[in-house]
Amino acid sequence: MSSDMISIAASGAKAARAALDITAQNIANASTEGYVRRTVNLSEMSAVDSRASFGDVSQFGVRVTGIIRNADAFLQTEVRRTNSDVSRANTLVSGLTNINDAVENSGVFSSITNYQTALSKLTASPTDSSLRANVVEAARTMAQSFNVAHASLASAQSGQQENASAGVAQMNDLAANLAQLNLRISSDTDPQNNRATLLDQRDSILQQMSTLGDIKTTFSDNHTVKVTMGGASPITLADTDGTTNTLAMATSASDGTISFTLGGSALSLSGGSLAGQQQVLTSAATANTTLNGIADALMSAVNTNQTSGADLTGATGTAMFSGSGAGGMTLALTSGSQLATAPSGSAAKSQIATNLTSLQSSLSSVDIAGQMNDLMFSLSSAVAGNTTTRDALQSIASNAKTTLATQAGVDLDTETANLVRYQQAFQASGKVIQVSSTLFDQLLRL
Amino acid sequence: MTNVSTSAFYESAIFNMTKLRESTNKLQMQLSTSSKLTHSYDDPLAAAQMRAMQAADTLSTADTANTNAAKTQLTQTDDTLSEFATVVSQLQTLATQAANGTLNTSDRAALGTQIASYYQNLVSLANTKDSSGNALFGGQGNGDAYTTDASGNLTYNGTASASTLALGPGLSVTTGVTGPEFLNFTGADGTAKNLLSVVKNLAATLKDPSTTSAAGIAAAQSGMKDLNAGLESISTSQTIVGARVAWINTTSTMQTQIATQRSTNEASTGGTDYAATAALLSQQMTVLSAAQASFMKVANLSLMTYLN
16 A cells, blocks of 8 residues: 555656656756746646456656647648748848848949039030040049949849848758658657657757748658748658758859749749849849849940030040949040041031030930939838838738747746646655655554 | 846946946037037938938039029120120211211211221120130130121121020029020111121221212211111120029029028937937936946955955
8 A cells, every 4th residue: 555655656656746847847947048937747647447346546746748849730830821921022122221231231323413413514614624524534433432422232133142042042941841851750759759859959950940931841640841942832841751852053144133943843932031132133223223224224324425516626526434234334535636526527626515414404305313312212212111021021020920939839837837836746746756755654553 | 036136237237337328429429510510420311411401502502603603694795795885886976077068078088987997896896705704605616706898898706596505403494595595686778787897887988089079978887777787786785694694693683592492301300409409418418327337346346355
């Protein structure tokens, strides 16, 4: 009888120890990302059909039947889905901001205005050498500003491409890890084992994957997961049987945009940082095309005008700019005297500036400054619009995260209460052992 | 029972306080830069308008410079025309003297010499250079306005009209008068005359020893009439120049008004509304300090404190 009592108390003490361990584990991981609160599942050990005679105790204490991981699969899916959206929006906003800054900080717009101002000042005295030099310098600054804008755009583009390529590599690593993990989870059948840790790892990998791309998950009964990507016809990234498909990225040589393939088939992404980078690069390519168009329109207007006029020596003017596009724009004139302000066929040092005024009017009819202002407006309003979207997505994601954390996270107050509760349970079991030992001693002393 | 997760509590507290910090930071930036727009994506439309207005500001500096240049040019033109008028009125005195019947031929020849030297003055006045070294009365031509050929005849080398300078959108002014515009006039006899050749011919006639007294008097008298007509032509041109200077003054007043209007627009489009921003900032700061204080209080509220 008393040996039963001791073993019952011992099982109680063991169960309390296990619960204390879990509590300690919960407290230790209170701020661990992705950690899900555990609780111990206890069940009574008793025999119903014991052959013992009536009145005998047929109860054998308590045992730990498993460690419960308090994660809600739906909430986790929500967190991953919203996380993909936020990650895409964040990448898009920061990338668009880079593009906007590249164009804005290059000072192209003000350099165009300054060039037009210099032309306007030259009309007061078309043969004045300092006013002519002023125009040439303004043109040089303008060409350099276009070069800077192009270079900044290019560096923003290559930054995004590198990030995307690193993201692709990381996604493939994560897929390989997940495939391994799937095998381990499926072979792990002992309920007492550290399956909870494996599942935490699995969820953490899924969370990281969702930051990179919009993934869809299908869970099996044995807790393994199949990850697919792509909208209408999903392609498997990592399967429950440990196989994976490789995600690959291709960069367009002409405009720097990127595209993805998964297992050799084209993949369209709608979430995650990879989708964000893809969208940023598309915007950058558009901005680059527009900027090149503006630079070409400007060069063509100025060069056409130059060659249809006469310079200070009376000779037919030569092109002011060489090269093409914003990046190639180079000032070809070396001196202010080469400015063709006079109409074609004029004598040297002609003060007649009709060619200059026709340049002014062709620049304002092409509206170079206005085109540039429009480009900058479209870039900055893209940032502003996407920032609003991003903020909304962020609140949604933050809500989903908080809801999950509320359900699955560690609450220190609850754990403290558990600590006290299980400590008392342990002490009580100890007391029971003591009592049973006293009873046994008493029997021996009879 | 709802489980209050510790990490969720910290996370949401951090999220909210960061948001508050960001918005106070933004308000502080607006106050310290006196501009609502730190980045153009804060308000893309306002930023685009600001760019257009700042471009107009830059372009208007050229208008101001051109206005000043035109004014200098016209003032110099006016001064030189006055010089012309002075010389012509002196020539009128000399011509009046020469028309006097009591003078003998040699006296008239002496007056002719004097007139000839005034003629040289007139020629150099007609070839006056402007501040940038171009002929003041040569229109848009280059080099001297008038050149003298081997036989001593004057030829006009400039263009038919003076250059026109733009002073801003839709505004322009002709920055001078050409020589022919005021030196050519219709003489008393109804024929086209040139002041310089009138003076030159008068001097030549008076100086010529073969000129008879009667012929000399007749020449001096017709010269007086022509000089009168010439003086009238000069003062007409001076009136025109004066009107242009007045137009320039009107233009600069308009430019100043437009610039003032633009800076008012700039201030309302992109400038900080100090009163509203400062009030908003103090409100945000109250909310932030309340959030911080309550966070510290709640964060300290843990059962752990009571374990011993």
